[in-house]
Amino acid sequence: MPKKRKIFARQNCPKQPVIFRQKRRSGQDTAFTVIDGRRIHLGIYGTPESEKEYRRAVAEWNTGIIAPKQSNSAGITIAELVLRFLKERKEKASPIQWDKEHRICTVLVALYGDIDVATFDINCLRAVRNEFIQKQYVRREINGRVQVIQRVFRWGVAYKIVPATVYHELKALIPIKKGEYDLPESKERRTVSLADIEKTLAELSPVIRAMVQVHLATAARPTEVCEMRIENIDRQSEDLWAVKLEHHKTDHLENAETKILYLAKSEVDVLLPLIGNRIEGYIFRPIDAIRYEKERRSTGAVFIKKQPSRAARDAERANNPKQEFGECYDFHAYRKAIYRACDRRLHQDDRPPCGWDWLTTRGMRGAMFV
Numbered sequence: 001m002p003k004k005r006k007i008f009a010r011q012n013c014p015k016q017p018v019i020f021r022q023k024r025r026s027g028q029d030t031a032f033t034v035i036d037g038r039r040i041h042l043g044i045y046g047t048p049e050s051e052k053e054y055r056r057a058v059a060e061w062n063t064g065i066i067a068p069k070q071s072n073s074a075g076i077t078i079a080e081l082v083l084r085f086l087k088e089r090k091e092k093a094s095p096i097q098w099d100k101e102h103r104i105c106t107v108l109v110a111l112y113g114d115i116d117v118a119t120f121d122i123n124c125l126r127a128v129r130n131e132f133i134q135k136q137y138v139r140r141e142i143n144g145r146v147q148v149i150q151r152v153f154r155w156g157v158a159y160k161i162v163p164a165t166v167y168h169e170l171k172a173l174i175p176i177k178k179g180e181y182d183l184p185e186s187k188e189r190r191t192v193s194l195a196d197i198e199k200t201l202a203e204l205s206p207v208i209r210a211m212v213q214v215h216l217a218t219a220a221r222p223t224e225v226c227e228m229r230i231e232n233i234d235r236q237s238e239d240l241w242a243v244k245l246e247h248h249k250t251d252h253l254e255n256a257e258t259k260i261l262y263l264a265k266s267e268v269d270v271l272l273p274l275i276g277n278r279i280e281g282y283i284f285r286p287i288d289a290i291r292y293e294k295e296r297r298s299t300g301a302v303f304i305k306k307q308p309s310r311a312a313r314d315a316e317r318a319n320n321p322k323q324e325f326g327e328c329y330d331f332h333a334y335r336k337a338i339y340r341a342c343d344r345r346l347h348q349d350d351r352p353p354c355g356w357d358w359l360t361t362r363g364m365r366g367a368m369f370v
Helices: 048-062 078-092 095-112 122-134 139-158 164-171 194-201 206-218 222-226 265-275 286-298 308-319 331-346 355-362
Strands: 020-022 030-035 038-044 233-235 241-244 260-263
Touching: 030 048, 038 048, 048 095, 048 122, 078 095, 078 139, 095 122, 095 139, 122 139, 122 164, 139 164, 194 206, 194 331, 206 222, 206 260, 206 265, 206 286, 206 331, 222 331, 241 265, 260 265
Parallel strands: none
Antiparallel strands: 020 030, 030 038, 233 241, 241 260
16 A cells, blocks of 8 residues: 655645646746645746745645745845844854754745745744654754744844844744654653763773863863863862853853852862963863873884885974864864764673764763763
8 A cells, every 4th residue: 555645734635736837838838736726836847946936835735824925025035034144143153053053044945035034924934844844853853943943033133134023923833842743752861870981981081081080070061171271270279179160051141150160189180180380271172182192102103214205294294284173172072082982982892882872862961971
């Protein structure tokens, strides 16, 4: 038996509409489709514009919209709004966050890029959300993507590009609740045992190993550990240090208190070799990890005489490296370092063979200590 088509937003509806070809004597055949007994013209047959109009009509048909939105070139279009939004966000947001917003806005532009922002309503937003539903994303991910689109229009209202009534109407869209549309839920986050942490510490570099030990002792957030600075250390005694954080999760609040991490003697002994004689800068630096790795590889290495051309190439690569290291670790570099250690260690045990399995089953913050 043929596989039945799964409908998410409409029930008991006919099969998906198809594109028809209307032949013309002029040679430019037109395309149209029929939805609920109505003929909808899509433009010249075989062009990208007609295919875009067809995808938009089908998306709106899946959400129950009878008539598709028409283009209106009198004002700014959705594509222009998204372009301005992403241009500003690229200067403020992190590369990972900007890339996520760019991919979400791509779906919005693909369906409604050429219509006026004033004609975008809640039914159009529901049609965009239905595109995410058909891809079977996690429920919380779909709600988060819809919020990104709503933020695009909120940004437009702030700069008087979008009418305020449009944004308030889009905010009325009720988020998807648990159990609706048979969407999968996010996987449960679990804690990691200390035994697994001790096994992984042996596979980490001295810098990352120190970060994990401080992370475990202070219960701080990963970003807070990465951004610890030497000049913010209050050496109250030889066995007790107090580290003042410049940035933390709630520092944007008006009455936000200064967050301080206290380090005992065991953590102080771990940080002293990394700090050395420095009086300022970040405590955990990628350049120190590279230096430790070079020293480890050079230990016990057999000296091999190099040809002059090979020695010149190595010197040129050392003076002009392809990769530039940052002043400190960020959250994702810290995660990837632990990810690789998980792969090296856990692949030998009777556990998931990939560190990514630990990240997805135990959560991001839980997997920091795997």
